[in-house]
Amino acid sequence: MLFGNAIRRYHKIMDFFCEKYNEKVSGEKIQCDHPKEYCKFRTACIIYFMGGEKGSSDSEEKSKKEGTMPTLQFDKGNGLLPAIVQDFETKEVLMLAYINYLAWEKTLKTGKAHYWSRSRNKLWLKGETSGHQQLIKKILVDCDDDTVIYQVEQLGGAACHTGHRSCFFKQVSEAGFETIDKPVFDPKEVYTK
Secondary structure (H helix, E strand, O other), rough: OOOOEEEEEEEOOOOOEEEEOOEEEEOOOOOOOOOOOOOOOHHHHHHOOOOOOOOHHHHHHHHHHHHOOOOOHHHHOOOEEEEEEEEEEOOOOEEEEOOOOOHHHHHHHOOOOOOOOOOOEEEEOOOOOOOEEEEEEEEOOOEEEEEEEEEEEEEEHHOOOOOOOOOOOOEEEEOOEEEEOOOOOOHHOOOOO
């Protein structure tokens, strides 16, 4: 899936496809004919990201005129919102991270998952050090616009800095936390300083 400004250059020569209505939309038109209906593909829809939806709200119209993307309700989380990350194919939950407006904007523009590191207090491109980046395939937004699900292609086979495929590799048992997964890579080899 294409995101952000990169697609604007090509919109006149490309046709887009709406998964919900199983229809092509001309690159010349770039407009949704079903704007007021709930659409589970809405946040991943290329037409929506291009800002071509009929009957949009005033705030969306303002965003379009200013050339910005519709935004999330960052004020609800004091500037940070949770981002649940799933494998695009299997829907396995890989990790939970946080995004601020800058991380959201960078993710939409590049198509690569960016987060806000609370421990380092800085923008973080996933895989910046390890090379295990997350390529965005679809973004889902909850009903309150304050939580996202990034469905990604996980490069390198593992999302967790411990080398495990998923950050959720521990299970609660009578003995405490039990590791239920083996690491895909050795972090000492990947994260050399």
